[in-house]
Amino acid sequence: MTGNPKTASMSLLKTETAPVRTDTDVVLVRQKVRAWAVELGFGLVDQTKIVTAASELARNVLIYGGGGTVRLEALNDGMRKGLRLTFEDHGPGISNLELAMKDGYSTGTGLGLGLSGAKRLSNEFELRSAPGEGTRVMIARWK
Numbered sequence: 001m002t003g004n005p006k007t008a009s010m011s012l013l014k015t016e017t018a019p020v021r022t023d024t025d026v027v028l029v030r031q032k033v034r035a036w037a038v039e040l041g042f043g044l045v046d047q048t049k050i051v052t053a054a055s056e057l058a059r060n061v062l063i064y065g066g067g068g069t070v071r072l073e074a075l076n077d078g079m080r081k082g083l084r085l086t087f088e089d090h091g092p093g094i095s096n097l098e099l100a101m102k103d104g105y106s107t108g109t110g111l112g113l114g115l116s117g118a119k120r121l122s123n124e125f126e127l128r129s130a131p132g133e134g135t136r137v138m139i140a141r142w143k
């Protein structure tokens with residue numbers, strides 16, 4: 001036997017990496033995520049959920065991470081279509097992930113709802129960060 005049965009039939013339909021360095025980039029990321037969600041056949045509610053999550057994570061990359069990138073991946077796992085987004089920056093990182101995920105916790109001027117909101121709006125959420133090295137947040141939404 002080779003491969004993981006859970007991912008054996010996963011196929012990557014399309015992928016692209018976009019910069020997240022300016023406010024304009026955040027707008028472009030929102031538009032791109034919307035367009036990909038439409039192309040995957042997502043309904044309006046699912047489109048809005050992943051666009052909103054993407055917007056929060058892109059703003060974090062910009063504000064806290066000092067800029068970075070997002071990789072978009074259109075997937076088909078054999079049953080469902082999915083959109084996976086991976087936000088990455090090489091900023092200061094997050095020292096306490098549990099605290100950062102708490103509703104209302106912010107080291108800036110925000111409401112502290114971005115990360116927790118993005119998690120609630122997604123079917124998959126993974127946050128990895130090493131202080132001094134940067135932050136990576138992966139979300140996926142399936143239909």
Ligand SMILES: Nc1ncnc2c1ncn2[C@@H]1O[C@H](COP(=O)(O)OP(=O)(O)OP(=O)(O)O)[C@@H](O)[C@H]1O
Nearest residue numbers: 060064065100106107108110111112113114115135
């Ligand atoms: N990419 C990142 N790099 C470094 N720290 C981050 C990053 N993303 C989030 N954080 C930290 O996690 C905290 C919580 O993030 P979250 O997005 O939930 O709230 P916020 O950005 O402070 O406010 P809001 O998103 O509601 O405007 C931030 O205040 C910041 O300290």
Ligand SMILES: [Mg+2]
Nearest residue numbers: 060110114115
């Ligand atoms: Mg935020």
